[in-house]
Amino acid sequence: MIPSAIKNKQLLSFIYDGYSRTVEPHTYGVDTKGHPALRAYQVGGGSDSGEFTGWKIFHVTEMRNLASTPTHFSGPRQGYKRGDKAFAVIHAQL
Known part of the structure; x- marks a missing residue:
């Protein structure tokens, strides 16, 4: 799902x-x-840091209810x- 969202430039929610987010x-x-x-x-949602928008790295195993949006x-x-x-291996990128 994540690679296709990158390819199609679709927002993800989780x-x-x-x-x-x-x-x-x-x-x-x-x-x-x-x-x-x-x-x-990140363009929407909350954050422990209080920074609700900006560049972030997320561990995929900690994401819940991952979905692509329209x-x-x-x-x-x-x-x-x-x-x-920050990546040793890249599977998909813009």
């Missing part, structure tokens, strides 16, 4: 750390610590870096 997915793979992960730009985004956000160095 629960993470008890907060509903809506994100623009940009990079999916395995981070340098071995976790399946998603680099995304809403699309136009393309990479400012600050996006293809070949993200």
Whole structure:
């Protein structure tokens, strides 16, 4: 689901750390610590940090109720870096 959302530029929604999140997915793979992960730009929802929008990395195993939405985004956000160095393996990226 995550790779197709990246390819189709579809927003994803899920629960993470008890907060509903809506994100623009940009990079999916395995981070340098071995976790399946998603680099995304959060556009809605909550956060423990109090930062409700911005760049974040989410561990896929901690996402709950993951779903793609019918809403699309136009393309990479400012600050996006293809070949993200936080990932040891990249399965999908914009």
